[in-house]
Amino acid sequence: xxxxxxxxxxxxxxxxxxxxxxxxxxxxxxxxxxxxxxxxxxxxxxxxxxxxxxxxxxxxxxxxxxxxxxxxxxxxxxxxxxxxxxxxxxxxxxxxxxxxxxxxxxxxxxxxxxxxxxxxxxxxxxxxxxxxxxxxxxxxxxxxxxxxxxxxxxxxxxxxxxxxxxxxxxxxxxxxxxxxxxxxxxxxxxxxxxxxxxxxxxxxxxxxxxxxxxxxxxxxxxxxxxxxxxxxxxxxxxxxxxxxxxxxxxxxxxxxxxxxxxxxxxxxx
Amino acid sequence: xxxxxxxxxxxxxxxxxxxxxxxxxxxxxxxxxxxxxxxxxxxxxxxxxxxxxxxxxxxxxxxxxxxxxxxxxxxxxxxxxxxxxxxxxxxxxxxxxxxxxxxxxxxxxxxxxxxxxxxxxxxxxxxxxxxxxxxxxxxxxxxxxxxxxxxxxxxx
Numbered sequence: 477x478x479x480x481x482x483x484x485x486x487x488x489x490x491x492x493x494x495x496x497x498x499x500x501x502x503x504x505x506x507x508x509x510x511x512x513x514x515x516x517x518x519x520x521x522x523x524x525x526x527x528x529x530x531x532x533x534x535x536x537x538x539x540x541x542x543x544x545x546x547x548x549x550x551x552x553x554x555x556x557x558x559x560x561x562x563x564x565x566x567x568x569x570x571x572x573x574x575x576x577x578x579x580x581x582x583x584x585x586x587x588x589x590x591x592x593x594x595x596x597x598x599x600x601x602x603x604x605x606x607x608x609x610x611x612x613x614x615x616x617x618x619x620x621x622x623x624x625x626x627x628x629x630x631x632x633x634x635x636x637x638x639x640x641x642x643x644x645x646x647x648x649x650x651x652x653x654x655x656x657x658x659x660x661x662x663x664x665x666x667x668x669x670x671x672x673x674x675x676x677x678x679x680x681x682x683x684x685x686x687x688x689x690x691x692x693x694x695x696x697x698x699x700x701x702x703x704x705x706x707x708x709x710x711x712x713x714x715x716x717x718x719x720x721x722x723x724x725x726x727x728x729x730x731x732x733x734x735x736x737x738x739x740x741x742x743x744x745x
Numbered sequence: 746x747x748x749x750x751x752x753x754x755x756x757x758x759x760x761x762x763x764x765x766x767x768x769x770x771x772x773x774x775x776x777x778x779x780x781x782x783x784x785x786x787x788x789x790x791x792x793x794x795x796x797x798x799x800x801x802x803x804x805x806x807x808x809x810x811x812x813x814x815x816x817x818x819x820x821x822x823x824x825x826x827x828x829x830x831x832x833x834x835x836x837x838x839x840x841x842x843x844x845x846x847x848x849x850x851x852x853x854x855x856x857x858x859x860x861x862x863x864x865x866x867x868x869x870x871x872x873x874x875x876x877x878x879x880x881x882x883x884x885x886x887x888x889x890x891x892x893x894x895x896x897x898x899x900x901x
Contacts, residue, residue, distance in 0.1 A: 500750055509751040516755060520762050527770045534773055536780035543777075550774055571771035575763045611755075616748060620755035 485699070489692050492591055494606040495614065509614055511604075516611040519582040527578070553577055556732060561739040569738055572628075576621070576734050580680065581727035583611040587687050588716055588723075592695060612726075613684040615677070622677035625734045629672070632741040645744065676733050683726045687719050870898045 496511040530546045539547060557570045586609045598607035611617040634642045646665050651657040694715060697708025874894060 497749075504747065505749050507749045508754055509749065512751050513754050513758070517758055520758055524762055524765055524770065527766070531770050531774045534777040536777045536784065539777075539781075546774065547778055550771070551778070554775075566771065566775055568767055571767040572763045574771065575759075575766040579759075579762055614751065616751035617755045619748065620752045621759055623752070624756045624759050 483699075485696055488696065489689070491606065492595065492692050493608070493688075496604055496607050509608075509616060511607045511609065512611045512614040512617050515586060515609055516579075516583055516617060519586075519611075520579060523578055523582050524575075549578070550574060553731070557735050560732075560735050561742070563742055569735060572738070573731050573735050576625075577727055577731040580612060580621070580730050581724065583617070584680075584684055584723040584727055586610045587613070587684060587691070587719060591688075591691055592698075610684055610688055612680055613688050615681050618677040618681040619673070621680075621730070622673040625676065625737055626669075626673040629737045629741045630669075632738055636742050637744050641744065672737060676730070676737075680726050680730050683722055687715075687722060690715055866898055870894055873897065 495509040497507050498510045499507045527546060530542050534543055534546075553574045554565070554570050557565045557573050561569050563569075589609050594609055595607070598604040608614065630642075633645075637645060647658045647661050649661060650664065651661050691712060694708050694712045697704040697711070
């Protein structure tokens with residue numbers, strides 16, 4: 477890591493939690509977190525390129541190990557979707573779920589990279605002073621995914637039930653059709669529509685952000701000397717192993733919620 | 746941790762990735778999986794059919810064996826019957842033949858008896874003549890008494 481300032485615990489953490497921000501235009505909103513975008517796009521390219529490469533050579537006969545692995549993944553996702561979504565899932569929902577699962581998993585998995593070694597790599601090889609490798613610990617990334625899912629949810633709601641049907645549902649469920657309960661219905665639906673993307677994105681973000689912070693805190697044992705460094709390394713190892721569970725589980729939960737939200741949009745009350 | 750343009754860029758890449766998966770990743774792999782499932786299902790069905798055929802064949806072969814056994818038993822029974830018939834016929838024939846032989850033998854015996862009698866008759870006349878000659882002590886003129894003798898012979 478870089479050491480042009482005096483190294484204190486707070487500066488250490490602050491440094492690791494700063495985005496590589498590029499200003500695009502004037503104003504607080506018109507900037508991008510270059511690290512988030514670069515890492516997520518790179519992961520997307522690598523993983524979906526890999527999938528595409530495997531799928532292009534896919535055979536209906538005896539599959540190779542690579543194809544069998546991808547098929548396992550696809551069938552796992554397909555199985556999950558089958559239990560929730562009733563309809564032609566192969567047209568959109570299942571592949572979308574696969575995209576979400578694989579991509580979120582890959583972005584979460586960036587958390588396994590050793591933070592300080594990677595900081596050195598970013599600094600000395602790529603010349604980046606600040607760089608955060610875990611896109612899903614950026615609220616922008618998780619909120620973008622959740623918001624996309626939210627839009628899909630509304631899109632499918634309107635597509636399946638029609639605009640009238642959707643508005644009808646907005647005002648007439650869950651309490652009933654009586655005009656007196658319209659405001660209550662609408663308020664409840666509004667809360668639901670607001671809370672869905674928030675809980676969806678914040679759950680993922682919170683888990684990964686917390687994971688990152690714990691790695692940082694454990695990394696600070698290195699400031700206490702050799703014994704502390706070894707102790708911290710052991711703890712970090714343990715946390716990384718436990719983190720495998722979190723990374724996978726959060727990707728899985730994010731995928732399942734995506735499927736559930738889209739499936740709910742297809743069902744009328 | 747503030748919201749900025751990253752949100753939209755990220756949403757855009759997400760949309761592109763979903764589109765890519767929907768379009769290029771999912772369908773071919775699903776097609777491969779489904780066609781393999783079909784192959785496996787067909788194979789299982791063929792195996793089941795083969796098993797069924799085998800059962801049928803075993804049944805049919807058992808039927809054929811049973812039929813063959815029945816036929817063999819029938820043939821054996823027929824053979825037995827035929828054999829006893831042949832034996833009966835042979836017996837009857839033997840009886841007839843035996844009777845015929847007996848009859849022939851009887852006739853022959855009768856003839857022998859007859860010829861013996863004839864011979865005896867001629868010899869009797871000679872003996873009688875010799876005896877008479879001895880009795881009379883002289884030669885009887887055979888010629889003179891021939892008529893008498895012949896009459897005697899005829900009487901015997």
